[in-house]
Amino acid sequence: MKVFATADIGPAALDLLRQAGYELEVYPGPEAPPYELLLAQTASGIDGLITTLRDCVDAGLLAAGHGRLRVVAQDAVGVDNIDLAAASRLGIPVTHTPGVLTQATAEFALFMLGALARRLWASENLVRERQWGAWHPALPFLGSEVTGKTVAVVGLGRIGRAFAQKCVGLDMNLLACGRSPQPEWIAAVQREMDLRHELGFSRHRARIQAASLREALGAADFVSLHVPLIRPGDPAAGADGADVTYHLLNRQTLAWMRPTAYLINTARGPVLDEAALIEALRQNQLAGAALDVYATEPLPGDSPLRAEDLAGRLRLYHHFASGTVETRLSPDPEQGMAGRCVAGLRNVLEGRYAGRLAQMPWLANRSAFQK
Numbered sequence: 001m002k003v004f005a006t007a008d009i010g011p012a013a014l015d016l017l018r019q020a021g022y023e024l025e026v027y028p029g030p031e032a033p034p035y036e037l038l039l040a041q042t043a044s045g046i047d048g049l050i051t052t053l054r055d056c057v058d059a060g061l062l063a064a065g066h067g068r069l070r071v072v073a074q075d076a077v078g079v080d081n082i083d084l085a086a087a088s089r090l091g092i093p094v095t096h097t098p099g100v101l102t103q104a105t106a107e108f109a110l111f112m113l114g115a116l117a118r119r120l121w122a123s124e125n126l127v128r129e130r131q132w133g134a135w136h137p138a139l140p141f142l143g144s145e146v147t148g149k150t151v152a153v154v155g156l157g158r159i160g161r162a163f164a165q166k167c168v169g170l171d172m173n174l175l176a177c178g179r180s181p182q183p184e185w186i187a188a189v190q191r192e193m194d195l196r197h198e199l200g201f202s203r204h205r206a207r208i209q210a211a212s213l214r215e216a217l218g219a220a221d222f223v224s225l226h227v228p229l230i231r232p233g234d235p236a237a238g239a240d241g242a243d244v245t246y247h248l249l250n251r252q253t254l255a256w257m258r259p260t261a262y263l264i265n266t267a268r269g270p271v272l273d274e275a276a277l278i279e280a281l282r283q284n285q286l287a288g289a290a291l292d293v294y295a296t297e298p299l300p301g302d303s304p305l306r307a308e309d310l311a312g313r314l315r316l317y318h319h320f321a322s323g324t325v326e327t328r329l330s331p332d333p334e335q336g337m338a339g340r341c342v343a344g345l346r347n348v349l350e351g352r353y354a355g356r357l358a359q360m361p362w363l364a365n366r367s368a369f370q371k
Contacts, residue, residue, distance in 0.1 A: 007052050024074070100159060100336055101159075146222075155226030225248075265291050269293040343362075
């Protein structure tokens with residue numbers, strides 16, 4: 001069977017395909033392959049296509065492989081670069097890699113929060129630029145303490161819940177904001193908070209409570225985004241569009257935040273209206289923000305987010321939240337994205353689970369095969 005990979009997702013994982021007798025071609029460059037090349041590969045008669053978030057897998061591309069292309073295996077959790085409706089219509093299963101990057105992404109979001117609050121970049125830059133003249137109790141600046149503060153967790157999926165649980169160790173109060181209220185999980189987190197206080201690990205008893213978006217944004221010292229990207233018209237948006245997350249944080253909702261609050265985004269770039277964020281920062285409607293994802297990736301050189309007047313309060317990272325050796329490269333499907341991507345592809349092409357697609361794990365368009 002022939003497989004084309006748009007990137008070297010991990011030598012150890014890809015070697016599993018070679019050892020199993022697959023004819024594997026890997027695009028050699030660090031950049032995404034041109035769409036025309038990807039279209040030609042799909043039309044050439046490949047059985048499987050391994051993709052990343054940077055690849056445009058649209059209806060035309062999928063139609064070019066119709067009749068031969070049997071699976072698209074995405075090396076990521078998000079699949080907003082793939083036309084799932086077209087894939088389902090053509091009977092092409094799409095696999096992805098949920099679960100294995102949960103802890104890495106959650107801890108990175110926490111580190112982003114800490115970097116913002118304690119002004120780590122400003123401190124390092126001060127030393128590197130030889131501007132640190134003398135120690136002073138309040139000059140040249142101070143950071144914000146995290147312990148005991150309130151963090152709003154917007155999105156209560158795997159990553160959102162893992163992030164919240166890590167915040168418990170800092171004795172932070174939690175505002176849980178999600179489409180599903182998660183009452184059992186909220187009760188379990190509160191029990192952990194209570195136990196920390198009873199054992200003397202924390203001076204004050206922290207609290208967690210469910211909150212609407214407006215309530216969460218209005219009361220939080222920190223806001224961390226963990227929602228999937230759902231655009232208007234997407235099947236997941238719901239009949240009334242109530243579940244749309246495109247520009248969930250916009251001029252109106254950013255205005256609900258405290259001027260002393262910080263925003264962290266490790267979800268998807270278009271969940272946040274970048275122009276509205278820039279305006280809010282310049283008008284001192286919030287204290288700062290840290291972004292790991294953007295509307296356009298890589299971040300363009302002329303992006304307004306790079307403006308010099310924002311540098312002190314806006315941290316910019318390179319879609320790095322899941323960027324650990326273990327999470328990105330491990331061939332073990334229970335630990336690494338690469339391993340789970342390859343395992344998902346092999347499940348389909350080798351007819352595992354008795355060939356029943358609806359029973360296979362990690363299928364992004366499972367509903368199309370449950371009839």
